[in-house]
Amino acid sequence: MSKVTVLNHSLLTHKLTLLRDKNTSVKDFRDLVYEIGKLIAYEATRELPLDEALVETPICETKGGLLKKQPVLVPILRAGLGMVEPFLEIIPAAKVGHIGLERDHDTHLPKEYYCKLPTDIAEREVIVLDPMLATGGSASAAIEFIKKRGAKNIRFACTIAAPEGVEVLKKDHPDVDVFVGVLDECLNENAYIVPGLGDAGDRLFGTL
Ligand code: PRP
Numbered sequence: 001m002s003k004v005t006v007l008n009h010s011l012l013t014h015k016l017t018l019l020r021d022k023n024t025s026v027k028d029f030r031d032l033v034y035e036i037g038k039l040i041a042y043e044a045t046r047e048l049p050l051d052e053a054l055v056e057t058p059i060c061e062t063k064g065g066l067l068k069k070q071p072v073l074v075p076i077l078r079a080g081l082g083m084v085e086p087f088l089e090i091i092p093a094a095k096v097g098h099i100g101l102e103r104d105h106d107t108h109l110p111k112e113y114y115c116k117l118p119t120d121i122a123e124r125e126v127i128v129l130d131p132m133l134a135t136g137g138s139a140s141a142a143i144e145f146i147k148k149r150g151a152k153n154i155r156f157a158c159t160i161a162a163p164e165g166v167e168v169l170k171k172d173h174p175d176v177d178v179f180v181g182v183l184d185e186c187l188n189e190n191a192y193i194v195p196g197l198g199d200a201g202d203r204l205f206g207t208l
Pocket residue numbers: 076077078079080130131132133134135136137138139165191199200201202
């Protein structure tokens with residue numbers, strides 16, 4: 001059963017309020033995605049598995065822990081790219097894969113148009129990144145494609161989620177833990193998150 005963690009932090013609420021504002025500039029939007037990404041990264045990496053390690057301090061030897069293997073970050077193109085740098089600030093030696101999805105015009109099913117992942121992904125913790133979890137279609141399909149390439153330990157991190165998307169992930173991928181900045185109210189008739197922030201990719205890259 002997936003564990004769903006919704007962050008609760010005054011700084012996050014402050015930054016999300018600015019991020020949602022339709023008058024926020026592309027530059028400020030980008031900066032805020034970055035700042036919020038760091039807060040989410042801290043939470044999403046809290047329980048990465050460690051190997052016990054001994055360390056010699058100037059005073060004595062003591063037990064510590066070192067990451068088993070560096071994790072792999074996998075942003076979902078495009079908007080997921082905005083979360084890569086803040087995660088790398090927290091885990092600078094992480095590997096980075098990429099996955100791109102688009103909806104097939106006829107079937108409306110997500111189709112993979114790009115996927116480049118480390119070959120040893122099966123041995124690493126994978127953190128899939130996307131600022132928005134709306135219907136859950138993109139995240140669920142991305143996770144499915146990543147699993148087909150051998151990944152076994154996957155978590156998903158996003159900034160804003162709709163309850164509908166969280167339910168889809170819980171049903172399709174009960175083995176995947178989900179880290180959410182904020183859980184919004186619902187989806188509208190165009191599958192946009194309400195209140196949300198509009199189209200994350202367009203606001204991040206200025207393609208409105
Ligand atoms: C956005 C967002 C997610 C997806 C969420 O990407 O970044 O990937 O929508 O919606 P879903 O949960 O209903 O699948 P979009 O498809 O707009 O592509 P873009 O990042 O290239 O703008």
